[in-house]
Amino acid sequence: MDDVLERILLKVQKPARYTGGEYNQIIKDKADVDIRMAFCFPDTYEIGMSNLGLQILYGAINAEPGMWCERCFAPWGDMEEEMRRVRMPLYALESGDPLFAFDAIGFSLGYEMAYTSVLNMLDLAGIPVRSADRRSLTPLVFAGGTSCVNPEPMADFLDLCAIGEGEELDIEILRLLRKAKAEGWDKPRFLREAAKIPGVYVPSLYEPEYNGDGTLKRVARREDAPEKVTKRIIEDMDSAFYPTNAIVPSTEIVHDRVVLELFRGCVRGCRFCQAGFVYRPVRRHSTAFLLDKARAALESSGYEEITLSSLSTSDFKGLAQLTDGLLEWCEPRKISLSLPSLRADNFSMGLMERVQKVRKSGLTFAPEAGSQRLRDVINKNVTEEELLHSCRVAFEGGWNTLKLYFMLGLPTETDEDVTAIARLAEKVLHTWREYAANKSRGVKITVSTSMFVPKPHTPFEWEAQTGVEEYLRRVKLLRESITSRSIVYNWHEPHVSLIEAALSRGDRRMGAVIEEVWKRGGRLDSWTDYFSFERWMDAFRACGLDPDFYAARERGEEELFPWDVIDVGVAKRYLARERREAYAGRVTPDCRVKCMGCGANCLLKRGGCDE
Amino acid sequence: MNRILFAKSGRAVFISHLDLMRTMQRAFIRAGVRIRHTEGFNPHPYMNFALPLSVGVESRCELMEFALEGEAGLSELPARLNAVLPEGIRVLDAYESDTKFKYIKWLDIEAHLFYYNEVHPAEELAAFFAGPELVMEKRTKRQTARVDIKPLIASLTVSGVSPSELLLTARLSAQEPVLSPAQLIEAVRQLSPALTPDFVRTKRLEVFDKDMNIFR
Numbered sequence: 119m120d121d122v123l124e125r126i127l128l129k130v131q132k133p134a135r136y137t138g139g140e141y142n143q144i145i146k147d148k149a150d151v152d153i154r155m156a157f158c159f160p161d162t163y164e165i166g167m168s169n170l171g172l173q174i175l176y177g178a179i180n181a182e183p184g185m186w187c188e189r190c191f192a193p194w195g196d197m198e199e200e201m202r203r204v205r206m207p208l209y210a211l212e213s214g215d216p217l218f219a220f221d222a223i224g225f226s227l228g229y230e231m232a233y234t235s236v237l238n239m240l241d242l243a244g245i246p247v248r249s250a251d252r253r254s255l256t257p258l259v260f261a262g263g264t265s266c267v268n269p270e271p272m273a274d275f276l277d278l279c280a281i282g283e284g285e286e287l288d289i290e291i292l293r294l295l296r297k298a299k300a301e302g303w304d305k306p307r308f309l310r311e312a313a314k315i316p317g318v319y320v321p322s323l324y325e326p327e328y329n330g331d332g333t334l335k336r337v338a339r340r341e342d343a344p345e346k347v348t349k350r351i352i353e354d355m356d357s358a359f360y361p362t363n364a365i366v367p368s369t370e371i372v373h374d375r376v377v378l379e380l381f382r383g384c385v386r387g388c389r390f391c392q393a394g395f396v397y398r399p400v401r402r403h404s405t406a407f408l409l410d411k412a413r414a415a416l417e418s419s420g421y422e423e424i425t426l427s428s429l430s431t432s433d434f435k436g437l438a439q440l441t442d443g444l445l446e447w448c449e450p451r452k453i454s455l456s457l458p459s460l461r462a463d464n465f466s467m468g469l470m471e472r473v474q475k476v477r478k479s480g481l482t483f484a485p486e487a488g489s490q491r492l493r494d495v496i497n498k499n500v501t502e503e504e505l506l507h508s509c510r511v512a513f514e515g516g517w518n519t520l521k522l523y524f525m526l527g528l529p530t531e532t533d534e535d536v537t538a539i540a541r542l543a544e545k546v547l548h549t550w551r552e553y554a555a556n557k558s559r560g561v562k563i564t565v566s567t568s569m570f571v572p573k574p575h576t577p578f579e580w581e582a583q584t585g586v587e588e589y590l591r592r593v594k595l596l597r598e599s600i601t602s603r604s605i606v607y608n609w610h611e612p613h614v615s616l617i618e619a620a621l622s623r624g625d626r627r628m629g630a631v632i633e634e635v636w637k638r639g640g641r642l643d644s645w646t647d648y649f650s651f652e653r654w655m656d657a658f659r660a661c662g663l664d665p666d667f668y669a670a671r672e673r674g675e676e677e678l679f680p681w682d683v684i685d686v687g688v689a690k691r692y693l694a695r696e697r698r699e700a701y702a703g704r705v706t707p708d709c710r711v712k713c714m715g716c717g718a719n720c721l722l723k724r725g726g727c728d729e
Numbered sequence: 730m731n732r733i734l735f736a737k738s739g740r741a742v743f744i745s746h747l748d749l750m751r752t753m754q755r756a757f758i759r760a761g762v763r764i765r766h767t768e769g770f771n772p773h774p775y776m777n778f779a780l781p782l783s784v785g786v787e788s789r790c791e792l793m794e795f796a797l798e799g800e801a802g803l804s805e806l807p808a809r810l811n812a813v814l815p816e817g818i819r820v821l822d823a824y825e826s827d828t829k830f831k832y833i834k835w836l837d838i839e840a841h842l843f844y845y846n847e848v849h850p851a852e853e854l855a856a857f858f859a860g861p862e863l864v865m866e867k868r869t870k871r872q873t874a875r876v877d878i879k880p881l882i883a884s885l886t887v888s889g890v891s892p893s894e895l896l897l898t899a900r901l902s903a904q905e906p907v908l909s910p911a912q913l914i915e916a917v918r919q920l921s922p923a924l925t926p927d928f929v930r931t932k933r934l935e936v937f938d939k940d941m942n943i944f945r
Binding site: 119124125127128132133134136137138139140141143366368369370374417418419420421422452 | 739740741743744745747748751752754755756757758759761766772784785813814815816817928930
């Protein structure tokens with residue numbers, strides 16, 4: 119290990135985050151490698167290493183001969199300070215080589231609050247943050263991930279965006295880069311060629327024009343850049359790369375366990391949920407495949423816990439068969455199984471008992487809204503009766519801590535809907551009094567609210583966010599409506615949600631704000647330790663932009679959106695129809711009951727969704 | 730009880746004690762070697778480490794005890810574990826032992842002391858430690874006490890490696906009471922500040938019982 123690095127590692131918190139060397143990391147001989155990629159996660163090691171997407175893409179790229187993918191994470195403040203003091207450039211964990219030595223630097227953009235960290239990481243690596251200031255072909259700086267469904271706020275910094283699932287797309291990009299290197303192409307030529315790969319968006323080939331009121335007028339396209347960039351998906355899940363030899367961190371991370379991905383997409387269509395629309399259509403692994411990979415991943419990692427991961431795990435057809443198969447293998451080995459994101463409507467005794475056999479963890483339900491009226495508006499198809507039944511099953515089974523998640527500020531929300539949250543929580547408490555198996559230990563019901571963030575590519579992409587003051591008024595109303603001491607109320611701070619809302623529906627001008635925030639010291643903005651609302655507001659002012667224009671403005675039905683260049687499969691007219699249904703208080707059945715023609719099935723060569 | 734002797738070096742020196750326990754636990758599972766779990770409400774694999782190692786310190790004499798389930802295949806254990814351990818952790822031996830960790834009394838260490846801006850002859854530092862007593866302030870969780878650490882040093886030599894680097898080797902009291910290499914350097918800082926090194930790289934070499942026999 120480098121002497122200078124060793125010295126600074128002795129001064130910082132949790133140094134094992136910065137060393138690499140974990141079991142199952144991949145080291146290649148540089149002599150056999152002609153494309154080196156740094157997979158960068160713009161958050162801490164503990165967050166990034168918990169990301170299944172990282173483990174999948176790391177494995178998939180490294181399975182390619184001649185390509186070596188390494189990892190890089192955002193250092194915590196103490197480490198950054200030491201690195202800047204000794205002028206040590208940001209390096210990748212496997213080789214320890216600085217990022218500027220790589221051919222490609224790929225960022226995973228899963229949430230908007232990570233944007234400033236992208237700039238900070240590039241700068242720590244000594245790489246100019248703006249794409250236009252990077253003249254040479256390499257290092258190519260690109261990004262993928264959910265946030266890229268609106269790539270515009272980060273457009274100034276990225277050479278290209280990989281839209282959709284990356285297993286195949288990232289490798290196609292890297293193969294083109296290999297060819298470009300071999301044939302001595304310049305960067306503009308490479309980007310023009312890259313734009314021909316389905317799923318690649320090259321921001322520099324598009325130029326937005328604005329109306330006098332600040333809305334988008336038109337987007338001029340250069341050369342033969344596609345009018346719309348269509349999201350890539352993996353059609354046959356079982357034949358795609360699966361990370362059974364995932365890296366096992368030597369230090370504790372957030373999700374320190376095997377994560378088994380059951381399926382992608384969601385049949386539900388909750389109108390507020392971006393993931394529910396942008397990951398469509400539903401594609402699943404077979405049960406046999408999952409049992410096989412779960413065993414392999416547990417044996418390879420030595421983890422003693424496995425969790426099932428999907429947008430709505432309990433919608434997996436054959437879940438009982440899968441959990442039985444897993445438990446048969448896990449129980450004798452003292453491996454515990456957990457099931458996150460259970461829906462309150464079909465939470466069954468049988469399923470709960472299966473999980474309970476090994477270990478009983480806390481239960482969380484997300485009704486999202488307190489009244490049936492508002493749940494119909496957002497198409498969260500869970501009734502009060504179903505929720506209370508699920509709670510009854512849980513309390514009878516011995517659970518005595520329950521968390522309930524809600525959003526405040528959903529479209530059409532009234533004070534009635536807000537106080538309905540308190541009434542619902544009290545009904546849950548009443549259910550406990552009536553059915554609890556053991557009352558002696560008491561009960562703790564936690565109600566959490568956050569401020570609703572309208573997101574691109576959802577039926578609410580036209581909506582105005584409530585605003586901080588109004589959110590806080592509703593928080594106060596709810597707090598005063600909750601009387602029982604067994605119900606604890608936590609509300610999330612709304613300022614982050616305001617910035618998130620501005621960023622998620624931002625246009626290309628937002629890049630200046632992000633850069634300004636970063637220049638004023640912003641990074642790791644998803645951490646309360648680092649987030650500064652004042653810094654963001656100052657940056658907006660300095661750039662002559664108003665966050666409310668992006669967050670709190672209701673858009674006209676015909677408005678051209680910055681993210682309209684991205685086609686995630688679901689048609690904009692379908693979203694508009696869903697919005698009208700929301701205002702009419704009408705629910706839309708899930709995909710299995712009836713296909714409503716959202717358009718995502720067009721992404722499939724075979725046509726039909728969901729098996 | 731079964732025991733392994735292992736070394737920790739390179740990048741692995743930054744794995745903390747708590748993380749090392751998790752890492753070992755998982756390595757045994759990966760190696761397909763079952764170890765006995767504790768009884769009780771939350772059973773976990775029984776593992777006990779001799780002297781917790783500070784982050785940043787290298788070692789070639791770490792000891793961990795455990796109990797294998799079923800037929801013990803101790804001879805092949807080092808190879809099986811080494812195939813599945815992260816870089817820098819290497820099992821050197823696996824054996825049975827009926828000694829107790831509390832009988833460890835002495836620990837051999839070596840420390841490389843680096844001086845960035847000035848030159849200190851080895852004799853200068855050796856002379857510092859040669860004094861009749863070394864009374865320093867030792868901080869524990871609760872209190873600060875003045876302690877003579879001289880009796881906790883069985884032997885100590887200093888040699889010069891380069892003008893900016895001294896090599897200190899010592900046999901220090903390993904427990905009850907402990908004198909850690911870091912405390913030894915702290916004594917220099919307190920009692921002879923001019924000799925305080927800018928950077929120290931420490932390595933554990935060997936553990937001994939009270940009769941100065943190698944402890945296993």
